[in-house]
Amino acid sequence: MPQYIKNPPLLEADLAADPLTQLDRWLGDAESAGLHEPTAMTLATVDAHNRPSARIVLFKGFHDGGLTFYTSYVGRKGRELAQNPHVALVFWWDKLERQVRIEGRIERLPREISRQYFYLRPRESQIGAITSRQSEVVASREALDRRYDDNVARYAGEEIPFPETWGGYRVEPRVVEFWQGRLGRLHDRLQYTRDGSGWRIERLEP
Numbered sequence: 001m002p003q004y005i006k007n008p009p010l011l012e013a014d015l016a017a018d019p020l021t022q023l024d025r026w027l028g029d030a031e032s033a034g035l036h037e038p039t040a041m042t043l044a045t046v047d048a049h050n051r052p053s054a055r056i057v058l059f060k061g062f063h064d065g066g067l068t069f070y071t072s073y074v075g076r077k078g079r080e081l082a083q084n085p086h087v088a089l090v091f092w093w094d095k096l097e098r099q100v101r102i103e104g105r106i107e108r109l110p111r112e113i114s115r116q117y118f119y120l121r122p123r124e125s126q127i128g129a130i131t132s133r134q135s136e137v138v139a140s141r142e143a144l145d146r147r148y149d150d151n152v153a154r155y156a157g158e159e160i161p162f163p164e165t166w167g168g169y170r171v172e173p174r175v176v177e178f179w180q181g182r183l184g185r186l187h188d189r190l191q192y193t194r195d196g197s198g199w200r201i202e203r204l205e206p
């Protein structure tokens with residue numbers, strides 16, 4: 001079992017007043033540390049029978065006090081989010097021995113924001129987005145590749161149409177916890193909770 005000895009103490013006095021500012025600092029540290037996917041975050045959703053599921057998505061920036069990511073609106077997570085907007089997110093940066101947990105509500109980003117982001121992506125990804133019926137069973141890899149190639153041929157020399165069924169989400173946090181490993185499992189846990197227009201910060205037992 002590893003001991004977590006890297007981190008200097010995480011003190012209340014060092015924290016930003018706003019958890020998204022604090023998250024931005026820790027994301028900066030993760031990027032500077034040269035991690036492979038510093039923006040990867042686990043997204044947990046809940047279905048209509050209250051059963052949770054989780055998968056990784058890539059954080060794509062802050063928008064209007066929330067965290068954004070992009071995906072299909074009609075895949076499994078998209079369907080679950082249409083029924084239940086309560087989500088949890090987790091970042092884990094192993095080299096830094098740091099975790100961030102977020103709970104909040106989700107909503108779709110404005111279409112224009114999603115459209116702009118769609119056209120910033122590589123063309124292959126645009127074609128992938130119109131090709132994939134995310135979370136459906138597919139007969140074979142070949143069937144999927146054929147559909148992709150058909151779209152490559154169909155839109156050769158043309159703009160890829162912006163898909164109705166794809167776009168961004170914004171998670172508005174209600175609770176955000178910053179965790180870092182410390183010796184003897186006496187880890188630091190500092191939790192922000194929405195309190196009116198501001199945030200309450202409390203230390204949790206490890």
Ligand SMILES: Cc1cc2nc3c(=O)[nH]c(=O)nc-3n(C[C@H](O)[C@H](O)[C@H](O)COP(=O)(O)O)c2cc1C
Binds near residue numbers: 037053055057059072
């Ligand atoms: C590192 C990593 C990054 C990923 N980023 C995304 C993403 O930004 N958007 C997305 O839709 N899926 C992303 N995926 C794939 C998802 O984990 C998942 O397979 C997909 O979204 C389908 O999930 P669903 O069936 O629950 O809707 C990523 C997977 C990994 C491992």
